[in-house]
Amino acid sequence: MKKFVITISLVMVIGLLLGIFFYNQTPNQALPDIDPQPEEQSIDETPTQPEQIQGIYLNEQIGYSLQNDRLQITFDKGKNWITVPIEKDQLFAGEYNGNKQELIDHSYLLTENRTAFLYAEEPSWDNETIRILYTLDQGKTWMNSVVTEHYMGVRFRKVGFVDDQFGYIIISGGRTMSQEGSNVFLTFDGGQSWQETNNSGVSRLIADGGFVDAKIGFLSFGTINPEAPELYVTQDGGNTWKQATVNIPSEYANIFVQAETPFIEDDHLAVFVNQGPNGDYKGGLVKGKFISTDKGNTWVFSMEVSPDEANK
Template sequence: MDKFILGVAAVIMIGLSISTFYYESTSKEKPQLWDGQSPQLSTENERTETLQPIYTDEQIGYSLQNDQLQITFDQGENWTNVPVEPDQLFSGEYNGNREELINHSYILNEKRAAFLYSDGLAEVGKRVIFIYSLDQGRNWEKAIVTEPYPSMRFRKVNFLNDKFGYMIVSGDRTMSQEMSNVFLTYDGGRTWKGTNPSGVTNLLSDGGFIDEKVGFLSLSYINPQEPILYFTKDAGNTWKSATIKVPEKYLEIFVRAEMPFKEDDHLAVLLNQGPNGDYLGGRVKGKFISNDSG
């Protein structure tokens, strides 16, 4: 009888030891909570989720995960929150993939982190906002570019140097017509001034500046038939239509101008086939050059 009691006691003690070991082992695997600096986020499943940067170069990237815009300058080792609501970044007429920022609506490099967005109520007119940091997100400044402004469709911002930058936006679209505006800054984005309007209400498809004086606006229709390119040589004080001599055999094939660019001692521009082009699979473009600044 005593041997039986001793045997039962031994089994119980072994069971308790196993249970204790199991509890201690599992209790060490606690979920890691994100503290605003670590790229680790807690999830509903109490498992850690590493932010996956969308890179702008080898070290610098951003993330829209966890319903928050965050930027990194060291391949995701450290993260900084950008003080803007993600919905504001996509506000307006935009139906693309909200897992990535809209092309050309932001700048993210070692010297400048900047984002273009709009806020405000649609019924009273939204504001076009430019928020930027020159110290990798430690401090932020916000500039109101214009107000009120209708819901944006096209948006693009870029800087040619530390001080001069341009912003091109369009809105209030009705079929193949809309308003478009160009804004310039000469103080790094702190203040913006609108140029004179081009006077053209076709849909904006691209645009930009080559230098502080020469700029372009590419316009189009929903189903374009020919390229429409306007240029300025006086920083947007006046705009004129550029002449693009498309060879007859390529008429109605190369129909939409992209942003011109410098090449050697002249300017060049690529004409694409628009949204419905199928010439050689729709993948080729026509290249044209200009020796008179467009």
């Protein structure tokens, strides 16, 4: 019995040794590749800030922006912006387009009580519809009215209001070299409807114009090398126009050559006459001030004024 146990033990030892020997002779097998766990990526949950609007301000509170090809206006220095329901290209339609970075001078009004934009719809260059878009409640509601239809290539454009009801629009178009047509439209109901006045009959390029009341208005002509102011006046709401007499002192001949829009000052009318596009007298920016005591028929020289004084 003892021999049997010893024999069994020897067999087990020999088997164990053989197992170890054959295990060491077996080539190592590569373990399968294990993809590492993906790293967690942090996500920036900070909300995207809206693009800051760069406004063009007319005073401390009121301004506009053409950023992103949209016209927007503000009445609180940019805290709130109101989108104007108009296509940007319509504001620059016509023969003259401006630089499209700022609105065309005189083509709009932007005040607390009235905002208005003059624009053109143009199925073709020679068949434009001139319209005015306006609001009386800072953009809460908008109104749109037709000024004239079938207009050809608008160049000069100006809108103004003397009071809540009476306003004027002056436009020109159909330019050929230094000749063009100009037209005046008046409203007596705050801009809802517009009536054309009789034509002045002048075909020179218009430089400026406006009304001081419902009867007295002015048109200033001559933009290309003017030699003397050419100012026309109406005293009957545009039924008739005649050339005013502007008495230029001899020492200012060929210096003060282009009349701006007259305005009421105390008990008379006043107008600044500038040096035109090529003036060089005292830097070219000094203007002559003239006054009229007969409702704009005749004008006499008063004084020279600096640009700062003229812009007050």
